Amino acid sequence: MPLHAPAILVLEDGRTFTGEAYGAPGETFGEAVFNTGMSGYQETLTDPSYHRQVVVMTAPHIGNTGVNDEDTESSRIWVAGYVVRDPARRPSNWRSRRSLDDELRDQGVVGISGIDTRALTRHLRERGAMRVGISSVETDPAALLARVRASTEMSGSELATEVSTKEAYVVAAQGEKKLTVAALDLGIKTMTPYRMAERGIEVHVLPAGSTLADVLAVQPDGLFYSNGPGDPAATTQQIEVLQGALAQDLPYFGICFGNQLFGRALGFGTYKLKYGHRGINQPVMDRTTGKVEVTAHNHGFAVDAPLTGETTTPYGVASVSHVCLNDDVVEGLELRDEAGALKSFSVQYHPEAAAGPHDAAYLFDRFVQLMESRPGSTTGSEA
Structure with missing residues (x-):
């Protein structure tokens, strides 16, 4: 897949955002939630509490400190998907071992970048957390929306x-x-x-x-x-x-x-x-x-x-x-x-x-x- 392939994000109420693939190519579904932390993205990604959730980062610039081998909170990344506005082009930290983009790709985590995360966060604050899909293989928002609405809801899930x-x-x-x-x-x-x-x-x-x-x-x-x-x-x-x-x-x-x-x-x-x-x-x-x-x-x-x-x-x-x-x-x-x-x-x-x-x-x-x-x-x- 070419670098910066197009990707779409579709919420279950039909709101659609277009951006670029970030992390692994493919398609994912989960509950859209937003995280207001200005730091600590590695701990967030590896927190098992985020299982089946697509995390929207409200901080605009993510990935600048890369990924290290000391700050993980479990054995793997648990988020179902990752949404950022401005991913770092290259990490810069003395403990960094690899880029966040590479880590997401290696662990098969589908993400999207280049979207207006402020608008998305305001939408979720007004409408509430809801199911969402991210895809870099589907170009039709209506088709992705149908699969979003068929996905599992968080309420009633024992995880x-x-x-x-x-x-x-x-x-x-x-x-x-x-x-x-x-x-x-x-x-x-x-x-x-x-x-x-x-x-x-x-x-x-x-x-x-x-x-x-x-x-x-x-x-x-x-x-x-x-x-x-x-x-x-x-x-x-x-x-x-x-x-x-x-x-x-x-x-x-x-x-x-x-x-x-x-x-x-x-x-x-x-x-x-x-x-x-x-x-x-x-x-x-x-x-x-x-x-x-x-x-x-x-x-x-x-x-x-x-x-x-x-x-x-x-x-x-x-x-x-x-x-x-x-x-x-x-x-x-x-x-x-x-x-x-x-x-x-x-x-x-x-x-x-x-x-x-x-x-x-x-x-x-x-x-x-x-x-x-x-x-x-x-x-x-x-x-």
Whole structure:
């Protein structure tokens, strides 16, 4: 295929953009979403939470730092397609090993460049995230539109098992081992267990389909649920496992998809956001401290829980601990006992901050404190 072959992008409502092929030639379909990050495109591309999504970058110039071998958040690129306005002609960074264009092409990721990403983003903000197709082999927008409308929708899709590890593995604690955590991989990013390991936690990363018996077999001091793709309403097994762990008072920490599943385990509903939160600049208030954090997000669904007051559940008293200051979306939940002691918690954003600000790194310390305060904690043991 010649360099800069023509390509088209067609949204399910018929809006069409023309540009040039970027990455691999061919055709792809997914849910069109936009990311507002000015940096961190390599972490975005390799985040499993973007499985089946076509990511539109709002920053106009992408690819200038190339691709390195240190910043990937999983073993591959997960986005279904990639949309940029102005791709870098050549990378310039001391860690760069290859260009982004070459990496996309080598991994078979179909993209498009040279389109008005600002107009596309404004359209998605007004109309909402929707299905989309990109093609450098189809010249007829009507024909591509028909295939877009026949493609799978994100609502109702259970995707965590498609991105999860197939075999359990262990991330060793750095320095002295203090605690053991069972981490359910629903689309976990590499940096997440690393953040726990640097705090003396031995992390047993388990497949998404693991049972409560599998979790308890590692004798954990706490349970962690990762980020991940898909509709939380389409998930049942992981919720049942979590409810079983909560019934045994096993401390729990969940992020992103893990926050949504925590909400459902506590009896709350979830719903699809109009266009979601995706970027590294979302302001969130931690109501437990009154502090505002600038946080990294990637989610299209949210928990439907009351922003004020407390809700009695079979596992304790639940409340909203964090809220987005842009739109009042629930950004965190807490579960406490009748005496007010913290039992479990979750946040909707990414405290490992790969890429993004480090304002929320304290949440891993909060998890450590929670596990250490639990009666019978194995803190300091090698068991």
